[in-house]
Amino acid sequence: MLSPWLTQAGAHPPVIVRGEGSYLYDADDRRYLDLASGLISVNLGHGHPKVVKAIQDQAARLCFATPAFFNDTRLELADELTNILPWSEGGRVYFTTGGAQANEDAVKIVRLATGRSKVLAAYRSFHGSSAGAGTLTGENRRYANEPGIPGVVHFWAPFPYRSPFDTKDSREEVERALAHLELVISYENPDDIAAILLEPVVGSNGVIVYPDGYLQGVRELCDRYGILLIADEVMTGFGRTGAIFGSNRLGFTPDLITFAKGVTSSYVPLGGVLVRESVAMYFDDHPLMAGHTYSGHPLAMAAGVATLRAYRDEGLYERGREIEGWLRTGLDELARKHSVIGEVRGVGAFFGVELVKDRATREPLVAWQGKSQGPMPAFYAELRKRGAYTFGRYNFFMVAPPLTVKRSELEEGLAAVDAALAALAVTA
Numbered sequence: 001m002l003s004p005w006l007t008q009a010g011a012h013p014p015v016i017v018r019g020e021g022s023y024l025y026d027a028d029d030r031r032y033l034d035l036a037s038g039l040i041s042v043n044l045g046h047g048h049p050k051v052v053k054a055i056q057d058q059a060a061r062l063c064f065a066t067p068a069f070f071n072d073t074r075l076e077l078a079d080e081l082t083n084i085l086p087w088s089e090g091g092r093v094y095f096t097t098g099g100a101q102a103n104e105d106a107v108k109i110v111r112l113a114t115g116r117s118k119v120l121a122a123y124r125s126f127h128g129s130s131a132g133a134g135t136l137t138g139e140n141r142r143y144a145n146e147p148g149i150p151g152v153v154h155f156w157a158p159f160p161y162r163s164p165f166d167t168k169d170s171r172e173e174v175e176r177a178l179a180h181l182e183l184v185i186s187y188e189n190p191d192d193i194a195a196i197l198l199e200p201v202v203g204s205n206g207v208i209v210y211p212d213g214y215l216q217g218v219r220e221l222c223d224r225y226g227i228l229l230i231a232d233e234v235m236t237g238f239g240r241t242g243a244i245f246g247s248n249r250l251g252f253t254p255d256l257i258t259f260a261k262g263v264t265s266s267y268v269p270l271g272g273v274l275v276r277e278s279v280a281m282y283f284d285d286h287p288l289m290a291g292h293t294y295s296g297h298p299l300a301m302a303a304g305v306a307t308l309r310a311y312r313d314e315g316l317y318e319r320g321r322e323i324e325g326w327l328r329t330g331l332d333e334l335a336r337k338h339s340v341i342g343e344v345r346g347v348g349a350f351f352g353v354e355l356v357k358d359r360a361t362r363e364p365l366v367a368w369q370g371k372s373q374g375p376m377p378a379f380y381a382e383l384r385k386r387g388a389y390t391f392g393r394y395n396f397f398m399v400a401p402p403l404t405v406k407r408s409e410l411e412e413g414l415a416a417v418d419a420a421l422a423a424l425a426v427t428a
């Protein structure tokens with residue numbers, strides 16, 4: 001086997017054989033609290049009985065239906081998704097098998113619907129690893145795709161803790177970031193820009209919550225230049241930020257939303273694009289030149305219907321707000337105790353902890369995009385030894401438990417993080 005993203009020699013991850021609620025179990029029956037909801041995706045926790053049953057029932061009845069036909073479960077999920085759209089005009093859903101494909105097909109949709117070719121995306125973003133999505137990505141996971149697809153241009157978005165705009169004032173950061181974006185737009189020919197693509201909260205590049213006014217400012221720029229706004233909600237969707245979508249929580253309205261992960265709590269691969277009606281209607285008399293054998297796969301559709309109903313019926317779209325309070329309290333306490341913590345950032349059940357060598361200079365504990373992971377592998381190994389799992393990149397790690405997590409479980413997980421940070425201070 002070749003494992004994704006790893007140098008193969010010397011990799012010894014645990015062998016996971018079962019999951020239940022907030023916990024994963026390995027082949028030796030060791031238990032790990034899942035502080036990352038898998039890959040920020042198992043929002044319902046592991047093994048939710050209603051979703052498992054829905055998949056089993058669907059498997060017994062129909063496992064495949066060609067995407068060109070309608071299918072009862074597909075119509076049911078389209079209906080569920082249509083009920084949570086942010087547009088008063090309505091909208092439509094297009095299904096893919098994951099997040100990268102969703103972003104690539106969103107690019108195709110905006111190019112076809114606008115007749116323009118360029119797409120602007122932020123640095124310090126991740127949009128998937130296949131050829132097109134990898135080109136949209138704004139960091140070193142893009143490099144293996146280069147030269148990539150034509151027509152993608154990157155820009156800098158705000159990051160108050162490590163400002164690309166040379167300011168410590170977040171209002172100034174927003175003003176400068178928007179002025180920079182407008183300059184990029186003007187030099188790329190606004191009439192040829194189909195869309196701007198952004199994560200509402202930057203995920204695997206550090207859980208960066210954009211300061212107030214930025215996303216609204218991007219929306220205004222899009223309106224001024226006739227550019228469509230795509231929100232990549234692959235991580236932020238389905239309750240992760242304490243609202244149905246990150247864009248709901250962050251207070252802006254995109255034109256397209258790409259999704260994956262949480263839509264089925266990741267029990268079956270599924271992604272897709274939500275498209276506002278005024279854009280979707282273009283395809284009423286033009287062919288939508290995109291599609292995949294597994295688009296709208298019945299097993300994924302059944303998982304999606306049961307998952308969305310569980311979020312709604314169990315109040316999980318909002319529960320992230322309660323978890324946010326617990327995480328804020330617990331992680332701030334860890335920051336007071338461990339000087340290796342430079343900043344704790346997050347919203348809802350979606351937090352990142354950034355580690356530094358020195359709080360005053362903010363020098364990262366491990367150089368961002370550097371060759372060495374420094375003491376981080378030992379940190380994650382210690383965390384697992386203490387019965388918890390998470391992941392991160394370079395000098396930050398995620399704390400993003402399932403939306404079903406109990407407070408006592410979370411406290412147990414934060415105690416494991418506390419111990420692993422103490423061990424890190426000794427080795428770093």
Ligand SMILES: Cc1ncc(COP(=O)(O)O)c(C=O)c1O
Nearest residue numbers: 098099100126127128234235260
């Ligand atoms: C924001 C974002 N977009 C897209 C993707 C790619 O999704 P997938 O791995 O399903 O292709 C990811 C994956 O982590 C992501 O975090």
